[in-house]
Amino acid sequence: MRIVIAEDSVLLREGLTRLLEDAGHQVVARVNNADGLLAAVDQHDPELAVVDVRMPPTFDDEGMRAAVSIREKNPKVAVLVLSQHVETRHAVELASSGGFGYLLKDRVLDVDDFLDAAQRVADGGSALDPEVVATLLSPAGRKDPLAELTSREREVLGLMAEGRTNAGIARRLFLTEKTVETHVRSILGKLGLLTSDDDHRRVLAVLAHLRAHAQ
């Protein structure tokens, strides 16, 4: 697929490029700031943009703001945001609409997982970093329905929230897909969400629930 990379560290930018190109993708543009990113997206109309959160000039969250703007203007372009630390501002909100991923930077060291997440996002799915999910999953009080989940269910919910499919979850936890399905049904029941066979819609429901809870 066609990819635009926005990252201000040269080393990392080149590394990412090689990683993605080695995996058979085509990196059509590499920029080091948010304005350049928006221009490159307009020009090249890529399938995916890999974006660093902090970039010049203010090193605050211009990458995230650029992601929001890309998703608004051009929903066909998927965005995978990379960050040095967990930040849930915008992340959950954007992930709920699909075509968006948010990962800590060091996830790229898990090359296969990273490429998998990039693919998932480009396909309209979502990929949330386990750290972000863990933050969202921490129960805020005793009345929180999350507190009623078993530890296995919580594990499954975390992977669901990261954007993984039942098959992906089963692979991860060395379970059969049937067992995973049972857990999922139980989780959705406890959270009061409608069951659905569509992986993606299910993830969205979970995220929407978590987001509502997180605020």
Place this chain on the structure above:
Amino acid sequence: MRRRAALAAVTLTAIVGLLGSGLVMHMIAVADGLRMPAPFLVPALLVPATIIQTAVGGVAVWRQPRNVVGWCLLGLAGANAFNAFVSGYAELGVLVHPGSLPAAGAALVLQTSGWVLVYASLTALALVFPDGRLPSRRWRPAAVGVALATLAAGTTVTLFPGTGNPPFDHVQNPAGVHLLAGPLLPLLVLSLAALLAGLAVGAAAIAVRFRRATGVERLQLKWLAYAGGFVPAVLVLCWLSELILGGPGVAFILGFAFINIAIPAAVGIAIFRHGLYDVDRLINRTLVYATLTVLLTAAFAALTLMLGVLLGRGSVWATAGATLAVALAFRPLRSRVQRAVDWRFDRNKYEGLRAVDGFIEKVRRGQASPEQVGEVLRQALRDPTLEVLFWLPESAIYVNRSGKPVSASSEEESRAQTPLERGQARLGLLLHNPALLERRELLRSVLSASTLAVEIARLRVEVRVQLAEVQASRSRILAAGYEERRQIERDLHDGAQQRLVSLGLSLRLRERGVDGGSPSLRAALDEAVDEVGRAITDLRELARGVRPARLDQGLDFALRDLARRSPIPVELELTGERMPTDVEAAAYFVACEALTNTVKHAAASHVALRIARENDHLIVRIEDDGIGGARLVPGSGLAGLADRVDAHGGRLRIDSRSGIGTLVEAKLPCAS
């Protein structure tokens, strides 16, 4: 201009010449056997008086050539010098060496009538002081009348037969016409009365001007009136002396000499404005000491008389007792008289001082705060625009009572500035209505009475300003600390961590590049990448410890993270509101430190962390069910916490009873 200067020079030379030669002739006459009582008394008084008149008049003519006042003084000096000359001439030519000098008889005649010129000069001075013009055109007839009266008096005195004053009391007036003695007498009386009336007209002119005058002119007139006020006093003294001692004698000479000195001195002060403002104080003191002298003298006389009757006439004990009583009465009587004079002649000062004294007493009793001194002075000096500024020597600025800096130099022109001092030390500055400068004595005495209050107020304001400065600097340091932590956190994330990610990625690419190569190399590279991954995780933990990046998103997010990582279950209660950044940081670190303490020492099974907003305060409460017994020991984590909260202007409360658990509550001000 040059003609004036020439005229002044001639006049000065003439005065000096006449006075000097008159003096020399008088001394020769005395040396050659002139018989008169106290031959050197009159010269000893007249010479300095004439010199002062000449000096003041000369400088006045030089500095303000158009002002006639200087010429009036020179006229007075000239009259005195002329009199000295003619009497010296007559003494030599008529009394000591008859026939030795030409026209000695004429000198004798002029000596008889010369004093009229002195009166004329004084009257002229009173009429034109201080601007050199008559008060108005309507005063012209009066001026002409005075001139005519002078002329008439001079003529009649010259033509009136009889003997003169000592030493001419045995010589007949050579110009006297005995035939005319009868018809001339009423004329003489009339013209002398006119001369006195002239003086009264002069006094009236001063009074009329005084009523119209404002500002400096009023003070100038006061000075002349003060000196002129001695004229009637001297006259009364002369009459008394005549009644008691049977002749004007020494009293007349002393009094007249005093007037001769006092009037030019007063005119000099008024014209050159040196010490112009002290007139009220001088009048006040003169009144006080004159009254005091009269009272003490009367008391002394009465006591001497009474004790004399009791102890026998001429007893030493009577005099000693009276002296003792008078000495003892002096101090209390003086302050009584002072207050009475203030009350009678200066009601403002009397009431102003009473207001200040009452205020100081209230301050002493704790019923008023010294900072109210400004309001009290406003009332005491009757100036609603008055303001007291306090001097802060360290920052070299003036501040008002609430500690706000006020630039004294840029103050509007409409207010005068008077320094407030205690000894040499500067206390502050008084901004007030310039009209108060004319009441220098009132201002001085009221300010001196309130010095103590001003000084205490200044100290209190200074302490408050310094405390606020320390407080501000403490929170600035704290804010700088937060900012530094934030910078370190960023440097860790964007510097070291970023580099490690790049390094890991390049290792990973290398590993994938050696496709099908040595498995041991691949394994080694894989392990290296894992190691890099762990280093990144460690670094992220470290950065979080310095300052959680989530604090950027808000206190709630940061605290939720904190609770999630806690080994003891934490029950959270959050506000969902954003607070100013430094307040959020302070609240976070309070919660973090308290939670760390709980985990380390409390052996608790449950912690409740509550954030609440109460009016303008953010309350952070951390409560556990542990063993309790936490105490605020210097150097401990809790003490650091207390300092942090303090620096924010907040308050930390610790309630930690043994066996019940620990409650840490921070109340942080957050006006937003």
